[in-house]
Amino acid sequence: MRIRPQTLARLVLVPTILLTVIGVYGSILWTVNISFTSSGFLPTGKYVGLDRYYELWGQARWRVAYTNLFVFGGLYIFFCIGAGLLLAIALDQGVRGRSFFQTIFLYPIALSFIVTGLAWRWILNPTTGLEAYVRGLGYEGFSFGWLSDPDMAIFTLVIAGVWHSAGLMMVIIFAGLQSIDGEIWRAGRVDGISRFHMYRGVVLPMLFPVFVTCLVLLAMNVVRSYDLVVAMTGGGPGYSTDVPAKYIVDHLFDRANIGRASAGATMLLLTVMAIIALSTYLGRKETRR
Amino acid sequence: MKIAVTRLTAALLGSAIAVPALAEEVEVVHWLTAGAESAAIQVLVDGVEARGTTWIDLATPGGGSDARALFSSRLAGGDPVGALFMSIGPEAIELGEQGVVRDVEGFAQENDLIASVPDFALDIARGSDGELFALPVALETQNFMWYSLPAFEAAGIEPATTWQGLIDAAPALKEAGIIPLAMGAQGWQIDILFTAVIASVAGPEKYLAIYRDRDADAAASDDVLEAFRIMRALSELQDEGSSNRAWNDTLNLVAQDKAAVQVMGSWAGAELASMGETYGTDWGCALAGGGGAIVGSTGFAFPVLSENEGGQNDFILTLMDPAVQTAFSVQKGSIPARTDASTEGLSECAVVAAESVAAGNGMPNVSAVLNPDSRGQINDMMANFWSNPSMSPEDAAKTFASLIGG
Numbered sequence: 001m002r003i004r005p006q007t008l009a010r011l012v013l014v015p016t017i018l019l020t021v022i023g024v025y026g027s028i029l030w031t032v033n034i035s036f037t038s039s040g041f042l043p044t045g046k047y048v049g050l051d052r053y054y055e056l057w058g059q060a061r062w063r064v065a066y067t068n069l070f071v072f073g074g075l076y077i078f079f080c081i082g083a084g085l086l087l088a089i090a091l092d093q094g095v096r097g098r099s100f101f102q103t104i105f106l107y108p109i110a111l112s113f114i115v116t117g118l119a120w121r122w123i124l125n126p127t128t129g130l131e132a133y134v135r136g137l138g139y140e141g142f143s144f145g146w147l148s149d150p151d152m153a154i155f156t157l158v159i160a161g162v163w164h165s166a167g168l169m170m171v172i173i174f175a176g177l178q179s180i181d182g183e184i185w186r187a188g189r190v191d192g193i194s195r196f197h198m199y200r201g202v203v204l205p206m207l208f209p210v211f212v213t214c215l216v217l218l219a220m221n222v223v224r225s226y227d228l229v230v231a232m233t234g235g236g237p238g239y240s241t242d243v244p245a246k247y248i249v250d251h252l253f254d255r256a257n258i259g260r261a262s263a264g265a266t267m268l269l270l271t272v273m274a275i276i277a278l279s280t281y282l283g284r285k286e287t288r289r
Numbered sequence: 290m291k292i293a294v295t296r297l298t299a300a301l302l303g304s305a306i307a308v309p310a311l312a313e314e315v316e317v318v319h320w321l322t323a324g325a326e327s328a329a330i331q332v333l334v335d336g337v338e339a340r341g342t343t344w345i346d347l348a349t350p351g352g353g354s355d356a357r358a359l360f361s362s363r364l365a366g367g368d369p370v371g372a373l374f375m376s377i378g379p380e381a382i383e384l385g386e387q388g389v390v391r392d393v394e395g396f397a398q399e400n401d402l403i404a405s406v407p408d409f410a411l412d413i414a415r416g417s418d419g420e421l422f423a424l425p426v427a428l429e430t431q432n433f434m435w436y437s438l439p440a441f442e443a444a445g446i447e448p449a450t451t452w453q454g455l456i457d458a459a460p461a462l463k464e465a466g467i468i469p470l471a472m473g474a475q476g477w478q479i480d481i482l483f484t485a486v487i488a489s490v491a492g493p494e495k496y497l498a499i500y501r502d503r504d505a506d507a508a509a510s511d512d513v514l515e516a517f518r519i520m521r522a523l524s525e526l527q528d529e530g531s532s533n534r535a536w537n538d539t540l541n542l543v544a545q546d547k548a549a550v551q552v553m554g555s556w557a558g559a560e561l562a563s564m565g566e567t568y569g570t571d572w573g574c575a576l577a578g579g580g581g582a583i584v585g586s587t588g589f590a591f592p593v594l595s596e597n598e599g600g601q602n603d604f605i606l607t608l609m610d611p612a613v614q615t616a617f618s619v620q621k622g623s624i625p626a627r628t629d630a631s632t633e634g635l636s637e638c639a640v641v642a643a644e645s646v647a648a649g650n651g652m653p654n655v656s657a658v659l660n661p662d663s664r665g666q667i668n669d670m671m672a673n674f675w676s677n678p679s680m681s682p683e684d685a686a687k688t689f690a691s692l693i694g695g
Contacts, residue, residue, distance in 0.1 A: 127530030237676030
């Protein structure tokens with residue numbers, strides 16, 4: 001008896017499929033299941049319905065963390081793509097020393113978020129960083145204490161995050177710009193369309209799939225934004241810069257409350273699923289047009 | 290020939306299995322691996338081996354969570370370890386109620402091991418029927434005030450060791466360019482400061498009523514409000530760079546005489562000494578705000594074993610030997626759990642704490658008496674209060690009372 005190639009291929013894939021089903025989807029189901037129980041330090045089988053979710057949303061800290069996901073995420077994605085786009089266009093216009101700038105702007109991505117967070121914590125710390133430096137230059141009245149201001153600290157995370165990721169966006173968008181056929185530019189010139197309008201009306205819409213890629217890459221960074229927060233603000237001052245991932249990890253390990261941690265993780269999953277559904281829908285609509 | 294080889298293998302295997310069953314041994318899971326800590330563990334190792342039991346070291350340098358993982362997997366595999374190092378508290382009771390660790394009450398009474406251990410240090414390891422699920426070896430004081438003598442000298446005033454004294458001294462200190470209170474505004478550090486304040490304002494009895502008995506009246510009392518008022522005043526004494534600052538960076542400010550006072554546990558004293566600073570000329574210590582000592586109780590829990598119980602018993606006898614406890618604490622910078630143990634060789638600050646505990650003014654730390662979830666919620670609230678001047682002490686006290694009472 002001979003095994004058909006397709007059958008063999010399927011057989012080979014079985015372990016991978018099993019691992020994924022058990023390791024990924026199994027774990028997700030287990031987490032969702034735990035979120036309906038009264039589990040504390042250890043999992044229990046006692047179901048309490050939606051109690052864990054009521055508890056979760058009753059907590060000021062979770063609401064701050066969940067809001068921060070959108071505040072940080074929105075600003076981070078917007079400024080990363082914005083800065084990346086401007087840099088890419090500048091490169092595309094043939095700035096002098098292109099590879100030099102490319103290297104400089106791409107460099108931060110080689111650093112982990114932990115290192116980024118630590119470095120920016122030192123830079124923005126009022127007593128050791130920028131503020132102390134400018135004051136040292138003689139501008140005594142200079143003040144930049146965002147890091148220790150509960151209302152502004154979340155924006156320091158955006159600064160550090162954009163610094164870290166904008167370079168990668170630049171490279172991806174630049175690659176997209178380079179792939180635009182020179183004929184299109186020539187046609188535009190013949191019709192006397194300005195460069196600005198060419199970018200806005202023709203080139204950038206053609207790059208729509210590239211922007212979707214950027215969005216997905218950045219959105220993943222937002223959802224798992226844990227290391228940057230821990231290294232830079234520790235969620236503080238107070239809990240003003242907390243994010244869901246940090247809330248979940250704190251409750252899973254330190255607070256011995258895996259029930260509520262699982263409820264938080266499930267909320268995070270639902271949020272991500274909603275965003276993916278929305279972006280898939282928009283993407284389909286775009287390609288159909 | 291083949292049979293002979295098989296027999297030989299079997300014989301070798303047989304002997305390899307038989308050996309451990311003959312000699313007594315004890316497997317100890319702990320994470321005391323840093324310099325001074327490992328010297329302290331060595332005291333226990335020597336004591337156990339002197340009793341003829343082999344010490345099998347299962348150190349997890351990764352810390353408590355690794356130790357717990359090792360402990361659980363050995364337990365699940367049906368081969369529990371002999372002893373588990375821990376900060377004594379609800380975890381010990383949870384393990385005990387699950388029937389995983391031994392009730393050592395009987396054995397300890399028989400050998401007169403716990404008569405001089407303060408009640409609160411035993412209560413935090415007792416199950417609902419009075420069983421004793423863990424034994425303490427040392428107490429770590431967490432509410433010391435570490436102050437820089439040159440900093441106070443520069444301001445021309447005497448070191449302040451009360452809260453009001455520190456608040457009153459602040460203008461003079463600021464005048465001299467010194468930060469009155471060195472603070473690392475991380476949740477756990479704020480928690481250490483707050484419990485120090487509440488312990489000194491309310492005293493040991495009310496402290497236990499609030500945190501252990503969760504007495505709603507005690508939590509809503511004027512003392513608690515006063516503690517929050519002091520916290521608000523103290524929050525104005527920190528410098529701008531306090532946000533998310535590690536405790537040792539913060540301590541460095543005191544060591545360099547840039548800041549006057551830090552409230553931190555006994556481990557800070559060891560750090561100051563290792564920085565080459567001299568007690569009495571560079572720095573001093575006092576129990577924060579003149580309160581009693583808040584201590585974390587560290588010790589071991591003893592899994593139920595089917596064999597090698599003799600080794601475990603030898604370990605317990607060593608652990609609760611007063612001379613061993615003193616030697617352990619001399620190395621670790623803590624104080625012995627037995628109040629009848631000698632305080633000779635302990636640091637000046639440790640002696641202060643030991644006297645406070647011996648006089649009945651000791652208190653368990655919050656993590657030993659309050660479940661992690663309530664503690665976490667109080668921590669979050671405190672961290673918010675500390676960094677957010679718009680939150681009034683009255684509001685904070687009200688929220689605190691509802692978290693404790695509810």
